Amino acid sequence: MSNIRFEQIEGKSLGFYTLVAGLGILVLAALGSVYYMEHHGHFVTGMSNRIVWGVPHVFALFLIVAASGALNVASISSVFNKKLYKPLSRLSGLVALSLLAGGLMVLVLDLGRPDRLIVAMTEYNFKSIFAWNIILYNGFFVVVAVYLWMMFERRMNKFSHTAGLVAFSWRLILTTGTGSIFGFLVARQAYDAVIMAPMFIIMSFAFGLAFFILILMASYQWTNRPLGDVVVNRLSNLLGVFVAAVMYFVAVYHLGNLYLAENTGVENFILFDGGIYTKLFWYGQIILGGLIPMALIYHPATKGNRSMLGLASVLIIIGGFIQLYVIIIGGQAYPMALFPGKEILEGYGGVAQYSASLPEISLGIGGIALAIIAVTFLVKFLAFLPESLADDVADPHYKG
Amino acid sequence: MSKTLNRRDFIKTTSATTIGVATIVSGITLTTFANANKMPVTNEKRWGMLIDTNKLTEADIDGMVSACQQEQGWGSELHSTGNQKPGWIKKLKVRDKATGKISNLALMCQHCEQPPCVDVCPTNASMKRKDGIVLVDRHLCIGCRYCMMACPYDARSFVHETLSNQKEHMPRGKGTVEACTMCVHKVDKGEAPACVASVNSDAVIFGDLYDASSKINQTLKTIQSAQIRADLNLNTGVRYSGI
Structure with a gap:
């Protein structure tokens, strides 16, 4: 393996500016939507007192979960000392920070009082998972920024293993915190399961890597830099394992819930008779986001084909988004068991209706656009990407 | 000069x-x-309510709801629709699956001793007074709605639109969360909450749960009562009999 040379992208082509302009418009549309929602109040959205968290939260949590997962590539290099991943570490850190920024933008701008963000930063209730998450998210920026510095600065390279270890531990705690937002909610039968924390961690592995692969392939394709099969195939295999692991956790979570009589109502709702949520679960989350990507990654006919890997990554992202939709919206749509053993005839109950409004969707898409804009700009100004990831450069065991 | x-x-x-x-x-x-506040709030008192569903009529419950609306100034929102409308107190009709017995009851914030809303609130806006009344500080609430996710009683509402002409004692505002305050502004003056005062019979009793001489304490000692979702061990301040 020869020395890896990192270099900024030129970023002067028409394509570059078109991409930035297009994403910029999406971010502006999101800000416009925020103004509209905050000015009128949340009655202009599909959210209500029953569906308290809507599509903005699906986008936000998806991006936050994916962010911590995108850092894995760097962790595999620094913490587990796998040389093949080393040239990818800087980009991994960048994608992680950018996705988190996008997710937090959506989360914060959907607050009823986003103008009181300063309150959230100064008043802490340490019993609240949310308060912990505020600290964990802010800390993630600092930890990963320091980690990137250790990687960029030659004199600091010797600390990158330690910084990587800290960042890896931090991200595991962070995703545990994100999963626990739901895992500790005793009131709702769809949540209240400690398994949600590790499930969110494994979801982050899959969604984050899918994002990373897409950004890696796109940036090498668009800048005409060589990207060898060794790197791509290794990432592809890893992605397949992660998707399988997500499906395992989903199976355990639902089987565990089905076993408990108090949760059979909501389980039957999601798995069998929940209308749109059942369809989304089976067709979207399981088939589109799980089985098809695994087939594309492992089937001999499509294995090693980059377009197919790209397709698999896109499907994993869509499937992951659907998974969070089913968890967040589906979990709220099913009524809480206020009176176990009794049937509520009037006043509460029934499946709550929800249809996302355009401003909510626009805010969510703005979060993704912000993340991609951040990556696009920063790879232009700092040397995040190796000049070449051809097999003879990237593969430590290359025999030419 | x-x-x-x-x-x-x-x-x-x-x-x-x-x-x-x-x-x-x-x-x-x-x-x-x-x-x-001439008298500081202490934990020597625990305010509570006992609702007897056998005595409470449907008309009583409707009266409780409108008394609450009038006292706190909610319910005339112009734009909120369906589940977006606030519901500080609501009328519920429940049927026992085994016996078929139908009960009507009023459901509001249960003023838990261990309130999940207070646990999850990131900014301490959701809080419990020493005398057991659970409140939202409207100046600290950032509108994240985590408390609404955590409340097992569907007791909290989010203000979905701009409001005007709020009551002086109740600074409701767009983008914050609200719920029954047990009429803390009246209780502190020695009066009963508006919903309790609206019921003519003794179907709803309000008082200090700890005070052995109070009617609520004595009644709770003699009759069988229940807490909603008692399995969660939240030790609610609002109790029910007849369900």
């Missing part, structure tokens, strides 16, 4: 004025507090 103001003089004058104003303002604030 003309005198130009140099920087030192300017600082002196401004500082003196600021200190003067600050002293007066803090004096006013302290006086106001002292007037409003």
Whole structure:
């Protein structure tokens, strides 16, 4: 393996500016939507007192979960000392920070009082998972920024293993915190399961890597830099394992819930008779986001084909988004068991209706656009990407 | 004689004025507090309510809801639709699956001893007073709605639109969360909550759960009562009999 040379992208082509302009418009549309929602109040959205968290939260949590997962590539290099991943570490850190920024933008701008963000930063209730998450998210920026510095600065390279270890531990705690937002909610039968924390961690592995692969392939394709099969195939295999692991956790979570009589109502709702949520679960989350990507990654006919890997990554992202939709919206749509053993005839109950409004969707898409804009700009100004990831450069065991 | 103001003089004058104003303002604030709360809230009391569903009629419950609306000024929102409308207190009709018995009851914030809403609130906006009343501080609430996710009683509402003409004692506002306050502004003056006062019979009893001489304490000792979702071990301040 020869020395890896990192270099900024030129970023002067028409394509570059078109991409930035297009994403910029999406971010502006999101800000416009925020103004509209905050000015009128949340009655202009599909959210209500029953569906308290809507599509903005699906986008936000998806991006936050994916962010911590995108850092894995760097962790595999620094913490587990796998040389093949080393040239990818800087980009991994960048994608992680950018996705988190996008997710937090959506989360914060959907607050009823986003103008009181300063309150959230100064008043802490340490019993609240949310308060912990505020600290964990802010800390993630600092930890990963320091980690990137250790990687960029030659004199600091010797600390990158330690910084990587800290960042890896931090991200595991962070995703545990994100999963626990739901895992500790005793009131709702769809949540209240400690398994949600590790499930969110494994979801982050899959969604984050899918994002990373897409950004890696796109940036090498668009800048005409060589990207060898060794790197791509290794990432592809890893992605397949992660998707399988997500499906395992989903199976355990639902089987565990089905076993408990108090949760059979909501389980039957999601798995069998929940209308749109059942369809989304089976067709979207399981088939589109799980089985098809695994087939594309492992089937001999499509294995090693980059377009197919790209397709698999896109499907994993869509499937992951659907998974969070089913968890967040589906979990709220099913009524809480206020009176176990009794049937509520009037006043509460029934499946709550929800249809996302355009401003909510626009805010969510703005979060993704912000993340991609951040990556696009920063790879232009700092040397995040190796000049070449051809097999003879990237593969430590290359025999030419 | 003309005198130009140099920087030192300017600082002196401004500082003196600021200190003067600050002293007066803090004096006013302290006086106001002292007037409003002659007796500090302590944990020697625990305010609670007992609702007897066998005695409570549907008309009683409708009366409780409108008394609450009138007292706290909610329910006339113009734009909120369906589940977006606030519901500080609502009428529920439940049927026992085994016996088929139908009960009507009023459901509001249960003022838990261990309130999940207070646990999850990131900014301490959701809080419990020492006397057991659970409230939202409207100045700290950032509108994240995590408390609404955590409440097992569907008791909290989010203000979905701009409001005007709020009651002086109840600063409701767009983008924050609200719920039954057990009419804390009346309780602190020694009065009963508006919903309790609206019921003519003794179907709803309000009082200090700890006070052995109070009616609510004595009744709870003699009759069988229940807490909603007692399995969660939240030790609610609102109790029910007949369900």
